[in-house]
Amino acid sequence: MELYYSFSILIVIATIFSYVNVRFLKLPATIGIMVIAMIVSILLVFIGNLVTTGPLQDFSTLIGSLNFSEILMNGMLNFLLFAGAIHINITDLKEQRLPVIIFSTLSVIISTFVIGFALYFLLNRLLPMVDLHLEIPFIYCLLFGSLISPTDPIAVLSILKQANVSKSVETKVAGESLFNDGVAVVVFAVILKLAQGESIDLSITNIAWLFIKEALGGFLVGLLLGYVAARAMRTANDYKVSVLITLSVVMGGSLIVHAMHISGPLAMVAAGLIIGESKRKRKENEEIVTTNHVGHFWELLDEVFNAILFLFIGFELLLIPNLHNYWLIGCICIVVVLFARYISIKIPTLIIPFKEKFSSGTIKILVWGGLRGGVSIALALSIAEGPFKQVLIAATYFVVVFSIIVQGLTIGKLAKKIKIS
Template sequence: MGSFYFLQIFTVVFLLSIATTLFNKRILGLPAAIGVPIVSAIFVFLLQWTVSLFGNNNYIQINIVEIEAAVRSIDFYDFLINGVICFILTSSALKFRLSDLRTYFKPIAILASIALILCAFFFGAALYGYQILVGTPVSFLILLLLGSALGATDPIGIKGVLSSVKAPRHLMIKLEGESLFNDAVCIALFMSILAIVKGGDFTIEGFFADLAYEIVVAIIIGVAFGLFVLRLLKGKHEMESLILSTAFLATGSYLVALYAHASGPIACVVGGLIVGNRWQDILDEQEVNEVNHFWHTVEGIINSFLFTLIGMELFIIDFNTDLLFGGIVAFIILHLSRFAGNFLAFVPFRSVRRKSYHGSLAILSWGGVRGGISLALILAVANIPQLSEYSSILIGYTFTCVLLSGVVCGLGLPGVMNAYYHNPNEPKTGFAGWYQRMCHKMNYSGMKYVVTEDNNGQEVISIYNPECLVDESKLEEAEEENPELAEEIQAELDSKVKQLENSENF
């Protein structure tokens, strides 16, 4: 009859996914990227508590060790990094406009490379100091490895948060663009540090040479698959063949890139961009919408599956007070490191920073949601001989950071946006009102934007309160005593407003 092992695993995970998704949707009402892992973790806590009370009586026999063994048997890295991530990335790339990438290429590239490396270094250095302070020192290289895994924003988590936040279009493009392209740098940095931890050689030249090889070869593979799939889409076809062609684009480009030791994520993103920006010339609008709807549904299923698995990983973490507190400290350090990394990364690029919208970097730094990629990388290496001694710290800190990034960064993002973009419906009372007032303190100038639409439905960003850019008392005094000076002040104000509202800002 064969083994029913995989069928049993899928049945249990599907059942848990349904339970967590429905509970979150009907009770909590949180974005899936935030609510489902929380509900899943709560279910695990309840199950462990129930087993401790009733698991060994004459009527109910639940072996928690067997459950933990089953969870450990799930290869999270294989499932995500060598599995479903190609579908998530391709689905996002099919809907990402090349025109947007050209417009915001510089900030996206800086955030996905320099800022990520700086964030990993700052995190490793600060957490190294904390571990010495509490009397449990950990090698700097190991903490740098942890920082490189946690440095990447998660495309799955980002999409889940953005779907629930009404953000200005330029911010949504940059957050999603960063999450699409930083995987190559994250994985390359992680593998390079891992090689050093294992005793291998490392050079800066070698790192950048490997990174350049991974990116260039991945782009070539992605372009080749994209053009091939476009040719497949020409002529007569059924909806099934359209869906299968895009599925082949995702899996084929990713697999060939892995065989070529190139970046699978970059390959399928490039292929998705090529197909998604040219298939309107081949297919009619209804066909494009139906394929996009299919992939949107697949994304939702994978997300529920993945976030449930993230919560289930709690089974293999031996949580204690020190580990939980350390995880919270690690999350705070990670958050501060992302802010520092993002701001310092733009220092050499003054022309880019000078053209930025007020508050862009603060919002982008806050919106760095972590997720399955970070956890998959750490779970894949936590038990190798060089790291097994610190496996509890690595897994525990990563799980805590992933969970808190969804709760704090995801749920807190609207308040940060309200600090820079006027929202007449922002909360005024209770904890939400207090949090909103704290967020307003981030905007030391007090200047806010307002987002509207023109007659053609295009987004227009204008300054809501331009009067805060000038000292009104001085302007009034100048108008009374020196009209020429008043005209100069008004002209400077008009020029500053024009620069701040420039549609070419990032």
């Protein structure tokens, strides 16, 4: 019952913040909710220093008691990825399949190592020369690189559409963001085991097997779930049953992939793509009522979960004591992550013969549009207690907040200025 009360409070708060944003701030919905939550968090921290008891302290305790990493990675993420994938056109995705595959796999690995090496050099070699000591072991710099490398499409896609960005760029950003979560989680899990001193076989064969089992296994299971569900929806041809089928795919499918120890995110993406494509074909055949109801249901669910997710991100400020002590490393990490994002996009465009040539404008959009979000925070929070956990969480929070607010609010203007056709 406590979980029910907690979510009830969060839904009410998200509703109030959404209203305030629509009425006064007029920012993109998710960004507005997060900004208001951050402002409220700062006020709570300030007032909390003056008031040690009462509702304010109870609310801080409530936020601290919620396992954000568990809630997002084993619950909300599956709904969000399925909801995102169901609206992606497979035809568009096929046209951009090579860039999407490369950016969601090779670019994640490149970004991880560029961030790891650059951050280690800056913190352990360069800063001590000017008498600033923020040393972090290389393995933890690499761990930070793995958790901050996956991009998040949630905040940027609607802005790109408003900016009239070309369909090819929009598909690249969306496709990469949907697929790279599964890859990044595998990379993070391997590096985390090394950081915690666990023995692990680092041979190419074993690492390749881990990727095949997690990524390919999850994708294949998702395709099977999507095919079975799409067929059932066609034969039932009833919107209430269709909605229940899609819910069962996400919730039941999550249990299946968890039991099989394979990638849940990739399974949900694959299932969403198959069901979304089936929905579009049925719409072309004038089965509009059923497909529209399913689409509207998932659009609404997507908005609700996004509101809660960005509310969580804003309130995570309450869980980082003395955040102001980490401003320098936070700023350094922002620069390093942007640099790594550029390198991870630029290198593949130079060495891989893509069908279409990447202009400098396209690369700028891909770099600046690679927002970080809740997945990175959830991965940081999942790290076991240790001497470097708090600094990694703080650095992640700085990068995510900068990414969502600064990049998220300016990507539209950048896209309009570049005018990619």
